[in-house]
Amino acid sequence: MNIENIEKIYQTTKEKVVALSEVTYEFKKGKFYAIMGHSGSGKSTLLSILGCLETNYTGSYKIEGKDVSKLNDEELSKIRMKKIGFVFQDYFLDEHLKAYENVMLPMLINSEIKKEERQEKAMNLIKKMGLEERMNHYPKALSGGEQQRICLARALANNPDYILADEPTGNLDEVNEEKVFTELKKLCKEGKCVIAVSHSNEIKKYADEIITLKGGKIVK
Amino acid sequence: MSFKDLKWLVNRRIINKKNIIFIIVFTILITIMFLCLTLVFYNIDTKYKFPKEDDNSRILIAYGDSSRYEDLKNINHVLEVESTRYLNVILAPATEFKKDDMDTIIWVHTYFQDLNYKIKNGRNIENQWEVICPDSFYPYSSSIGNETNKIKPSLFLKGTEIIGKTFKVTSKNEDHLNQEYTFTIVGTYDAKKTTNEVNSCYTSKESMDYLLSKYKGYGTNTYSDGTTYEIRDEFDDVMVRVDKYENVEEVAKAIDEKGFNVQRALYVNENQIDLSISQTVLVFIILILICVNIIYNFILKKRKYNENYNELLKSCGYNKEEIYNIELLENLELVTISIIISLILYFIIYFIMTKFVLMYALYNNLRIDIPYFGLLINIILIYNSAAVCSFSISNKSKK
Structure with a gap:
């Protein structure tokens, strides 16, 4: 992922808020990137742009050489489906679906995965997270750490190259935080690019590179 | 997806x-x-x-020169011209059907061919003293608000149950006053396409001639010397039976043009x-x-x-x-x-x-x-x- 001179401005009725300014960086596969900074420094905005969720910005953004800043909604959706997996602070698991069904959710729109293969694939991902005995449970029956690992399994559903995690351990205790960061690190060793936003200093033990944002700019 | x-x-x-x-x-x-x-x-x-299903909606009442009533038959869409006498009904006490202390009553009307009721069971009237009654028959009085005569759906009689049953009526005709006659139910008609009450039966004109009073009403008048005498109001108007509800306006106009007073039998507000x-x-x-x-x-x-x-x-x-x-x-x-x-x-x-x-x-x-x-x-x-x-x-x- 290559971003160049990314600028994001929020226009309120009273003022202009510069969320990001002159942000340039390259994210490579096989590496763990930690984005850190105070609240309001632009971390989540940057992650939204990297995840193709935010499209209203200036600058250049390329994924594997393809300029995604000019793509339409359908094309961006395909990129998100194939290339990017998300992990959120609040998990965002569908409470009406069992654990393995939550993991299957991204597969429903992936025509490359056959219907008969989905459940097996989802179960394998959950096993990989060490939660085999929880796969038929609903989110309410899972602890915070378990829910986050199911989220991680969901993020891997379509075998993306990039994992974007927004405060993945924000609601977890130390033990579960360690488990989640360990899993993320494993993914890097498997060749994926992990970009995680975090307030926790624990992430420094796992990250290959630390990006600090201050006032919307990368601080060196 | x-x-x-x-x-x-x-x-x-x-x-x-x-x-x-x-x-x-x-x-x-x-x-x-x-x-x-x-x-x-x-x-x-x-x-x-x-209104189309109410038989009375096709009836006009005409009053005028009685010697010219026959002329009304020549008006387009007119089926019959008859005395308004036949608009009256005879009430039969129908005690033969009494059940559960309910008050019984049957209304007997004159059947005209233009009614063309669909016979569901049995047959239509062919002879004197025969009647057809509703296929879902309820020979009881209805008094709304009166608990003793509250309508009981369970007492409705099916058409097949009443064929062959009889009931008596007493004549109001001055020539046969208070004589009793027995009606036999020979068939039942589909009353659902009419607005008749569920105890309305029909018989021939010939039967009704024996039963209906010959006069509209009675009165008493006094001579100058103080003695009284009976007045009998004759039926001096006629009912004009029209083929279809849609043609009633046209026929009413034609009757009016012939110099008769005309009004509808059924007033729809x-x-x-x-x-x-x-x-x-x-x-x-x-x-x-x-x-x-x-x-x-x-x-x-x-x-x-x-x-x-x-x-x-x-x-x-x-x-x-x-x-x-x-x-x-x-x-x-x-x-x-x-x-x-x-x-x-x-x-x-x-x-x-x-x-x-x-x-x-x-x-x-x-x-x-x-x-x-x-x-x-x-x-x-x-x-x-x-x-x-x-x-x-x-x-x-x-x-």
Whole structure:
């Protein structure tokens, strides 16, 4: 992922808020990137742009050489489906679906995965997270750490190259935080690019590179 | 995303607190709409359909030079010209049918060929002292508000049960005063297409000639010397029987042009009916607007409530169209569930009302028909509202 001179401005009725300014960086596969900074420094905005969720910005953004800043909604959706997996602070698991069904959710729109293969694939991902005995449970029956690992399994559903995690351990205790960061690190060793936003200093033990944002700019 | 997957996802998510509340509220609203619509169509039937089914609506009463009454037969669309004497009925005490301390009574009318009643059991009248009665026969008095004569649906007699049964009548004819005659029920007619009471039987003119009084009324007058004498009011007017309800106006005009006084036997208060129609249509329109309002606000609130979920789907790679389709299908399924429950409730209420509560309607064969076509249009309208609201809200949020 290559971003160049990314600028994001929020226009309120009273003022202009510069969320990001002159942000340039390259994210490579096989590496763990930690984005850190105070609240309001632009971390989540940057992650939204990297995840193709935010499209209203200036600058250049390329994924594997393809300029995604000019793509339409359908094309961006395909990129998100194939290339990017998300992990959120609040998990965002569908409470009406069992654990393995939550993991299957991204597969429903992936025509490359056959219907008969989905459940097996989802179960394998959950096993990989060490939660085999929880796969038929609903989110309410899972602890915070378990829910986050199911989220991680969901993020891997379509075998993306990039994992974007927004405060993945924000609601977890130390033990579960360690488990989640360990899993993320494993993914890097498997060749994926992990970009995680975090307030926790624990992430420094796992990250290959630390990006600090201050006032919307990368601080060196 | 395949439709099967879409349906699977929607069905897994559809049962939640907010949706259940919506289904309850919407079901109640739609049921009320269906009932209101039934009333609208009933009022429309009262103006346009029932008068055609009321035999009296094809009858005009003409009064004038009695030597020229025969001329009226030459008017186009006139079937018969007869004395208004035959508009009168004979009341039979019908004690032969007495049950459960109920007051019995049968109304005996004169049968004219133009009535053309459909015979459901037995046969039509061929001989004197034969009658045809309603196929769902209730030979009891109806006194609304009188508990002892409360209409009991269980006492309705089927057509097959009454063939061959007899009942006595007493003559009011001055030449046969108080003589008793026995009627035999030879057939039953489909009274549902008429507005007759459920104890209205019909016999031939020949039988009625023996039973009906020869005079309209009686009176007493006094001579100058103080002695009194009886006055007998003769039947000096005639009923003109028209072939179709639609032709009554034309025939009335023709009778008037011939120099006779003419009036309808059945007066339909069209102003009152128009008012009823307007009122029920207005209520229905208000209900539609409430319905659309509820759908719109519910979908809007649901969208806000589902913001996070939609962001999750977006992050998984779902495009806007796929997210919209999930929302739309869920909304349509909720509406479908509400409509199905409403229809069930509606039919239950309709059945209870028509069979047990609206006894007056039951007694007078006043049909409150289920307006199937109206219900279908109503359902299509509701679906369209849901689809349009979904689309409109989705478009708004795209901007």
